[in-house]
């Protein structure tokens with residue numbers, strides 16, 4: 001770990017040179033991979049083409065346009081099903097090491113049962129992977145990013161334990177057909193979000209309002225499904241394919257509302273991140289003890305005959321433990337947390353006894369849940385490292401939403417401050433971060449927010465039938481970071497307002513190259 005002196009000046013920070021901090025710049029470690037991400041339903045379109053089956057998002061958006069901003073859906077989205085070569089070209093210009101995308105399950109297994117496999121769907125992903133590899137970009141494949149065949153939902157979806165078998169059959173086909181060319185797999189993306197909002201609160205597909213029982217059941221089946229897929233890869237494919245496979249967990253940061261609330265910070269972590277992380281990454285496995293105790297006590301107080309938190313048999317505890325080659329971390333924002341009486345708890349954390357709030361001074365994005373809190377990013381990385389013996393962390397999503405244009409100053413500012421927080425977690429706290437991914441390559445269908453908020457490095461014109469793509473300033477900024485692997489400690493501007501990357505002077509670029517040359521040895 002590097003030691004250095006830190007001089008806070010009114011508007012800028014100065015790092016005294018050591019091996020990792022060259023003057024006012026931070027080096028991005030050579031073994032940290034940089035990428036960008038998307039998900040199938042949010043970008044592909046072609047919802048009923050070439051034999052694709054209906055999935056839960058098709059059904060949900062078509063049946064409930066009133067619940068989606070502007071009545072939008074993903075029928076066309078960015079039309080990436082037809083325009084994937086253009087997308088890969090953008091990735092190539094960006095210079096990313098990898099591209100994280102997801103497979104549409106019902107494009108390959110239309111009904112959910114593997115007696116019928118849709119070759120045309122498989123070919124789409126084979127072509128995409130070949131296109132990426134031809135440009136030297138590693139495909140990072142997510143098996144499940146929230147869209148399963150509608151037929152399986154009719155059978156109960158994630159509340160039916162049979163889902164473990166159904167998704168395993170699908171995963172085996174993906175490993176067999178696509179695995180030979182894929183080195184990075186994610187099993188399941190953000191269980192908390194689709195279990196919470198899809199099965200608990202009815203805000204996302206499949207739109208079920210099953211409350212806490214539905215959420216707990218969904219999370220329980222997700223853990224079994226993830227572990228089963230991992231073992232299939234391990235036992236049947238790893239030897240030949242030599243890839244890595246892991247789960248992706250959405251971990252919200254937590255900062256104490258009052259300086260004395262350290263217990264609240266830990267409790268928030270145990271009920272949020274650790275719900276999925278503890279069974280997989282801890283030494284003992286199973287749900288966090290504090291969670292088992294709290295949910296049992298509160299279930300009793302609410303008159304349930306047993307805890308709403310399902311129990312794993314000792315066999316399942318062992319089977320789930322250790323089933324991830326990396327910690328896939330999706331992180332966007334943080335909350336202030338405090339311990340409150342039972343009745344004041346919020347949503348599915350109700351049983352945690354922790355209340356979330358925000359500091360009104362935190363800068364806003366276009367999404368109500370996303371405030372800019374880079375210090376929370378560093379804290380959550382440290383917490384994961386401490387709790388689980390410093391696992392390799394892949395940041396699989398991080399990004400900022402706006403309603404704007406291609407001159408996206410606030411996105412650059414967000415990415416700059418978050419990447420800096422991550423680098424400090426690496427250099428100062430010794431955390432083992434090995435990949436970083438911007439969400440998202442493209443503006444896309446943002447679930448119930450429709451097309452009203454934009455997360456892309458690339459602007460997509462959704463009123464143009466051609467879905468024209470235009471790089472934003474953030475794309476040029478990120479491209480420069482990837483090319484130089486240097487982050488300036490501050491964004492260069494006396495007013496705090498950024499200059500457009502395009503307008504940057506050549507002398508400045510020469511200076512950056514010089515710094516790189518002098519520090520890369």
Ligand SMILES: *[C@@H]1O[C@H](CO)[C@@H](O)[C@H](O)[C@H]1NC(C)=O
Pocket residue numbers: 017022023515518519
């Ligand atoms: C840092 O800046 C000083 C003064 O400008 C310069 O002499 C030195 O070479 C720089 N160090 C690196 C590693 O760029």
Ligand SMILES: *[C@@H]1O[C@H](CO)[C@@H](O)[C@H](O)[C@H]1NC(C)=O
Pocket residue numbers: 258260261263339
């Ligand atoms: C922390 O301090 C605040 C304000 O002083 C107080 O209201 C709260 O009860 C304290 N919380 C804990 C967990 O001690």
Ligand SMILES: *[C@@H]1O[C@H](CO)[C@@H](O)[C@H](O)[C@H]1NC(C)=O
Pocket residue numbers: 070072450451452462463
């Ligand atoms: C909302 O829908 C209307 C009509 O289809 C369209 O003109 C408009 O661009 C849409 N707005 C957004 C934000 O998607």
Ligand SMILES: *[C@@H]1O[C@H](CO)[C@@H](O)[C@H](O)[C@H]1NC(C)=O
Pocket residue numbers: 461462463464465
């Ligand atoms: C989007 O495309 C429409 C139709 O081609 C065009 O009229 C409009 O100016 C475009 N919007 C932007 C921001 O480029």
Ligand SMILES: *[C@@H]1O[C@H](CO)[C@@H](O)[C@H](O)[C@H]1NC(C)=O
Pocket residue numbers: 086466468469
């Ligand atoms: C649609 O986009 C493609 C790729 O950017 C471009 O080559 C083509 O000219 C566009 N067509 C129209 C009608 O704008």
